[in-house]
Amino acid sequence: MKLLIKSATIIDKSQASLHMQQRDILIEKGKITAIRKSIAAEKKTKVLERENLHVSPGWFDSSVSFGEPGYEERETLAKGLEVAGRSGFTGIVLNTNTQPHPDTGGDIVFLRETAKNHCTALYPMGTVSLKSAGEALSEMYDMHLAGAIAFSDYKNSLNNPNLLKLALLYTQNFQSLVYSFPQEGQLNPKGQMHEGEVSLKLGLRGIPALSESLRVARDLAILEYTGGKLHIPTISTGEAVSLIGAAKKKGLDVSCSVAIHHLWHTDEVLEGFDSDFKTLPPLRDKKEVKALLKGLREGVIDYVTSDHCPLDVEEKRREFDQAAFGAIGLEETFGILNQLFGPEKAVEILGRGRERFGLEKTTIAVGQQAELTLFNPGTEYTLTQKDLLSTSSNSMFLGVPLKGKAYGIIRGDKSLF
Structure with missing residues (x-):
């Protein structure tokens, strides 16, 4: 044709x-x-x-969630890929928050086979640890051979530093990328939003910016010790930008992304207790948003992601502290970036990422x-x-x-x- x-x-x-x-x-x-x-x-x-x-060359998103397998009521693979395509994305990296978690080669084959006839390309990740439990390494090499493009426990932080060390060492054998979600959970047990003036006003438990910067600093220290390829997804603080910028200047092989909502909203929108604004990392204050925009303009932040996370209405329409974290974003990402930076810069940002995952860069x-x-x-x-x-x-x-x-x-x- x-x-x-x-x-x-x-x-x-x-x-x-x-x-x-x-x-x-x-x-x-x-x-x-x-x-x-x-x-x-x-x-x-x-x-x-x-x-x-x-x-333009096709847009690419490094952090997308659907529901299948296990949570098809949220979004099936077929529907999610259609949403991505109609939103302008020709390729997406699929997160590992499914049931079962993709921790074997067979799981990766299922995802690839289910998605292979769709217009948007789906690049699956495998988990870092078995069942994303944070205890033992998954079958990383088998998943790599099956087509896993990177490894991530999604938003289950790698609390065991030895697990991250082993993952970074092991994946050097096949040049793959390891994600590590930047949150030190023990600093924010049951945290619901950014810790600051608004959380105090609302009486909600806070998630301090320190929980992110501590984890980023730890992960970068491990990366410096082991070598390997590390990706820190959806950072939300200026201190994380500074730490990652300094690591890059030292020559460490690290990349990072920011979610589109962290470039637009602040924690003030939570004054209405609307759980649609409840995400991990949480929406931060104006100072952090300004630092993220600067980090993106200066090239320290490598990618912008929709961090698309569909959830069933019952998971959101609860008391705020019982509602699930997450928001959809594929449909809105270009409309926000275009407002912030104009079409040329927005398209340039949305075209980033393929080379980091070993994919060929597209051109016209x-x-x-x-x-x-x-x-x-x-x-x-x-x-x-x-x-x-x-x-x-x-x-x-x-x-x-x-x-x-x-x-x-x-x-x-x-x-x-």
């Missing part, structure tokens, strides 16, 4: 002659075969035209397999329930004015728009 994209503004800084230029793009059998100012549509060619159409060039995101950066709207694509509705951006929306994606001979 031939697909002709008409009059699209290309955003791809790696292609200087095409960047910010309006072009027609012809795709045949999943490959880009022509990029010109005007291409005539031949017979049996599907023509794609949209208002204010922009196209003749001869390349098509892996494209189609979007309108000028669409302005206020997010409502009808805009949500996910099975779950636990969004913290309902009622927020957004700018920019994805039309869909093209990956190889598959498309979703």
Whole structure:
């Protein structure tokens, strides 16, 4: 099949002659075969035209949760991948918060086989420890051979320092990446939100910024001792930015990400006790948000993630201290980043990450397999329930004015728009 994209503004800084230029793009059998100012549509060619159409290399998200297996009522793999694609993401890294936890090669094969015919590529992670219990290493090499792209116990912190040491040492044999969630849980037993003025006012148990910086400092010290590749997901404090920046200057192989909601909201939104704003790490105060934005601009923070985490309504509509942590975010990520940084920077941020996981970086060039995101950066709207694509509705951006929306994606001979 031939697909002709008409009059699209290309955003791809790696292609200087095409960047910010309006072009027609012809795709045949999943490959880009022509990029010109005007291409005539031949017979049996599907023509794609949209208002204010922009196209970029496909977006990538390094931290996404669905529900299957075990929590299909939250979101199945099929539905989640559709949500990701319609939100502009051609590739997502799948978290390990399922039941059972993916801790064997067979679990990874199941995830890959279930997702293989979808337009958005799913890259599964395996757990660091058996059943994410934090005691014994999982079958990491078997999972690597089966296609696990990295290893993570999701938001179960690796409390045993020896476990992290062994994981970093062992994965050097096959150059894989280890995630370590940055929270020292003993500093915040039963913590519900950021520890500060707002938590005192509301009478809720706090999670101090110190719990993050202590764990980051410990993990970086272990990384310096062992070597290996470490990723610290969803940091939320300025001190974490400083520690990771210093580690990078020392040459340590560390990367980090920030969740989209930590760049926009502060803990003040919790004054209404709305559990949709309850996340881990918790929303922090204005000082921390400012430090995170600076860390992203300066390149210390490597990636922005949606940290998409669908939850059933019964898990959220409880007393605040009983409600589950987590929020969906795939649909809203571009609309927030576009407001914060403009379309060129937003697209550049959303295109990061593949190389860290050993994947090939995508670009818009003749001869390349098509892996494209189609979007309108000028669409302005206020997010409502009808805009949500996910099975779950636990969004913290309902009622927020957004700018920019994805039309869909093209990956190889598959498309979703």
